Amino acid sequence: MTDDDWKPETLAVRAGSQHTPLGENSEALFLTSSFVFDNAAQAAARFGGQEPGNIYSRFTNPTVSMFQDRLAALEGAEFCVATASGMSAILACVMGLCSAGDHVIASRSIFGTTVQLFGNILKRWGLEVTFVALTKLQEWAAAVRPNTKLLFVETPSNPLTEVCDIAALAALARSSGALLVVDNCFCTPALQRPLEHGADIVIHSATKYIDGQGRCLGGAVLGKKEILEPVYGFLRTAGPSMSAFNAWVFLKGLETLHLRMEAHSRNALALALWLEQQPQVERVYYPGLPSHPQYELAKRQQKSGGGIVSFDLRGGQEAAWRLIDSTRLLSITANLGDAKSTITHPATTTHSRVTPEARAAAGIGDGLVRIAVGLENVEDIKADLQAGLRA
Ligand SMILES: *Cc1c(COP(=O)(O)O)cnc(C)c1O
Numbered sequence: 001m002t003d004d005d006w007k008p009e010t011l012a013v014r015a016g017s018q019h020t021p022l023g024e025n026s027e028a029l030f031l032t033s034s035f036v037f038d039n040a041a042q043a044a045a046r047f048g049g050q051e052p053g054n055i056y057s058r059f060t061n062p063t064v065s066m067f068q069d070r071l072a073a074l075e076g077a078e079f080c081v082a083t084a085s086g087m088s089a090i091l092a093c094v095m096g097l098c099s100a101g102d103h104v105i106a107s108r109s110i111f112g113t114t115v116q117l118f119g120n121i122l123k124r125w126g127l128e129v130t131f132v133a134l135t136k137l138q139e140w141a142a143a144v145r146p147n148t149k150l151l152f153v154e155t156p157s158n159p160l161t162e163v164c165d166i167a168a169l170a171a172l173a174r175s176s177g178a179l180l181v182v183d184n185c186f187c188t189p190a191l192q193r194p195l196e197h198g199a200d201i202v203i204h205s206a207t208k209y210i211d212g213q214g215r216c217l218g219g220a221v222l223g224k225k226e227i228l229e230p231v232y233g234f235l236r237t238a239g240p241s242m243s244a245f246n247a248w249v250f251l252k253g254l255e256t257l258h259l260r261m262e263a264h265s266r267n268a269l270a271l272a273l274w275l276e277q278q279p280q281v282e283r284v285y286y287p288g289l290p291s292h293p294q295y296e297l298a299k300r301q302q303k304s305g306g307g308i309v310s311f312d313l314r315g316g317q318e319a320a321w322r323l324i325d326s327t328r329l330l331s332i333t334a335n336l337g338d339a340k341s342t343i344t345h346p347a348t349t350t351h352s353r354v355t356p357e358a359r360a361a362a363g364i365g366d367g368l369v370r371i372a373v374g375l376e377n378v379e380d381i382k383a384d385l386q387a388g389l390r391a
Contacts, residue, residue, distance in 0.1 A: 002176060008074060008190070015254045016069030029248040030062045054137060057244060059236050067247040068220070070254050071210070073188040075202050077222035081232045082247060086205020088240035089219030090114055093181060095238070096148070096231030100126025102149040107134040107164070108146045108362045109157035110183065110203075112351040115358070118152070131358075133295065134162050140169060151176075154183040156198065156298070157372040159310045159346045160363055161186075161285045163294035165273070166301060170198025179227065185209070185337075190261040191303040200227060206246075208337025209307070212253045212260050216246040260339075262306050262377065264307030267381070268373040274307045280319070280389045282312040309334060310346075310370040317366040320345050324369065326388035331382055336372030341381055344370045 005249050006014065017027055037043040037052040045051035068080035083089040094117075098104065108131040118129045128147070132139040134157055150172045154166045166182060173180035181201040182194035183351050188209045194202050204210060206218035219242075221231050235241055242250075265288065272286035284291070287298035288305025290354050298305065313319040323343075324332055330343040344350060347366050351359055373381065 001195055001378055006329070007213055009258045010258050011070070011073040012190075016066040016251070017074035018066055026062065027066050027248070027251055030244050032244075033057050033062075040143050041342055050244050058239055058241050061244045061247070062248040063251065064242050067242070067251040067254075070176045070251060071189070071204070071206075071220055072222055074193075074254065074257075075104055075184075075222045076189075076193055077202065077224075079223060079225035079228050079232075080233055081221045081228055082206075082242035083219040083221065083235060084112075084242055084246075085239040086203070086207055086219040087113055087117065087219045088184075089203050089221050089358055090117060090152075090183070090203070091223050092231050092235050092238075092240060093120075093203060094122060094127065096228070096234040097179065098149045101128070101147060101148045103128040103130070103145050104150045104152060105132055105140060105148060105178075106128050106152040107123060107145045107154065107157065108132060108358070109134045109160055110152065110154045111158050112354055114152075114154075114183070115160070129299060132265055134164050137165070137168055138173065140172055143187050144172070146179070148178045149178055150179050150181050152183070154186065155192075155301075156186050156287050156306060158186065158284075159308070159344070159350070159368065161287050161290075161292070161306075161308055161310060163287050163298045163301065164299055166194050166197035166199055172202075173200065174198075176276075186306050187302055188257060188261055190258045191265070192301060195223070197301065200224070206242075206250045206253075208335070209227055209261065209264070210250050210257065211255075212256065212337060214335055214338035214340065216248045216249045218250055230391040252376075261306070262304065263375050264373055265304035267375070267378040268307045268309050269305055270378045271371065271373055271381055272305075275309065275311050275330075275385075278389055280314055281315050306332055307373045310372065312365055313367040313369060315367060317347065319344070320367050320369050323388040325346040326391045327384050328387075329376065329384040330371065336370075338372065339375040341374035342372045 094129040129141045164251040178202040182199040185205045201223040204220040269288045275284045286309045330341045
């Protein structure tokens with residue numbers, strides 16, 4: 001039996017492991033910035049690329065390599081570039097693959113900071129950016145230009161959990177000579193493998209579910225080696241590389257990924273069904289609910305709904321803040337993917353730098369609350385919210 005035959009749960013525990021002659025069972029943490037050569041000729045061969053091997057941890061590090069290989073195995077990717085954060089994964093992707101004057105089409109419903117990066121910072125450096133509605137394929141098609149290099153999506157989206165048809169967008173990208181980039185942060189490869197549906201590149205914020213316990217920042221870009229060579233080149237030169245310590249945390253995090261994602265999904269579905277029954281709740285957004293507009297698509301594309309549930313409260317921002325402030329169990333924080341359930345008011349936190357018009361266009365209302373459902377007993381989460389809803 002080889003790695004190629006292993007099932008995903010086995011890959012999550014075993015893929016990418018490299019062991020030293022010391023015989024450790026748990027993968028080692030190589031906390032070193034540089035590596036020693038046997039002699040000057042070997043140093044020259046390493047730098048010249050004639051001999052493979054480590055040189056300096058901005059380029060490669062064995063612990064980071066193990067993490068990259070394990071995540072690549074899980075996504076079904078040939079190549080993985082680990083980065084210092086999810087945002088630097090997105091930045092490295094654009095800096096590696098685009099030049100001034102190139103055009104990117106991005107979904108309007110992407111992570112607020114990603115909107116800032118594309119629409120503000122990268123625009124100043126000559127990147128042309130068009131934002132379109134995630135689920136409206138005709139808007140994507142109409143936005144294509146001769147200089148379009150990337151189509152960028154998150155599915156399910158943050159915070160409204162809209163789902164797009166990855167295969168349909170991949171077909172559009174192919175016929176337009178562009179690459180489809182999918183931020184797979186919400187699902188992780190345990191629930192969705194975008195490359196299988198035709199995407200060219202997968203992005204991760206490892207900070208979220210890959211860590212799973214809210215400890216470290218990290219990110220990754222995955223895809224074919226030939227495509228990602230310039231992304232790695234940017235990273236190695238500009239330096240937003242993943243630290244060995246963080247890679248070690250993520251590597252161990254991947255070992256429980258499948259178990260955790262199943263449990264997050266189970267809790268989230270139970271909570272979403274319960275929220276739909278509450279009179280103070282106007283609408284619940286969760287891809288695992290039959291009332292979700294893309295429920296059938298989500299069922300085809302994802303193994304389960306994932307851990308993020310959002311809902312509109314009657315009573316706008318006042319009601320949302322009142323509910324958030326009344327919780328005792330849930331953590332008031334914008335992070336997600338933690339064992340601890342977190343509660344957020346997107347309009348005044350994650351999406352506060354987005355203009356009110358853009359927020360309205362993305363459907364993020366003042367009464368919207370997002371919960372990243374953790375691994376507590378869901379009855380305790382319900383009880384915590386119940387008290388707040390009554391207040
Ligand atoms: C958090 C997040 C990012 C950014 O990741 P960082 O690790 O915080 O830099 C990108 N995309 C999505 C969907 C996220 O949730």
